[in-house]
Amino acid sequence: MARNRKAKSQKPESLESTQNLEVSEEDQWRIIKDSGILNKLPQPPRPPEESAEERDLELGEEIFNASLLIIPMSFLLLLMEILVHYQYGRKPTYQALAERMFSGVPIISIFVFYTNRYKSYRQMQAVLFVLSIVVGARFIWMINHANWRVVMKQCPPLATLWIYSILQLDLGPATLGLLFVGIFTWVTGLKLSF
Numbered sequence: 001m002a003r004n005r006k007a008k009s010q011k012p013e014s015l016e017s018t019q020n021l022e023v024s025e026e027d028q029w030r031i032i033k034d035s036g037i038l039n040k041l042p043q044p045p046r047p048p049e050e051s052a053e054e055r056d057l058e059l060g061e062e063i064f065n066a067s068l069l070i071i072p073m074s075f076l077l078l079l080m081e082i083l084v085h086y087q088y089g090r091k092p093t094y095q096a097l098a099e100r101m102f103s104g105v106p107i108i109s110i111f112v113f114y115t116n117r118y119k120s121y122r123q124m125q126a127v128l129f130v131l132s133i134v135v136g137a138r139f140i141w142m143i144n145h146a147n148w149r150v151v152m153k154q155c156p157p158l159a160t161l162w163i164y165s166i167l168q169l170d171l172g173p174a175t176l177g178l179l180f181v182g183i184f185t186w187v188t189g190l191k192l193s194f
Helices: 002-019 025-035 052-087 094-117 122-145 148-168 171-188
Strands: none
Touching: 052 094, 052 148, 094 148, 122 148, 122 171, 148 171
């Protein structure tokens, strides 16, 4: 009987030892993956994860690319300002040029940064296309009909904006925009000579 008691007492111990078996978390995940249960559940799409370093690198590249356009456009504005003064026989002062540049360069910088960032989008190409037509037509009309003070004030920024918008457009829309401005000039009988 003592043997029977030992045998009976050994059975529950073996059951208890199997019930208290601990499986590591890695093994649990491996068992779940091997079972295929997770593949049956619909998975939400995961956006590609970017590290903060990659985002900073992209922003740095965008700033660099924008600065490659901001600097020449700022100098173009300065050149147009000087040329329009000399066109009307006035010598620009350094103070007047500095004031014009201090107000114009920040606007150019913001405009160039955002249009350069999104220039590959169709909506931005459409905006630049319309802008090139409107600004070009306004520029030519002002040269022919506006008084000299209005021309001195508005033509340098308009010329800079017109050149920039044509520069940022794809070849087809740029050519079409220039063609529309040419047709407007021909239909209205305006001159292109200064």
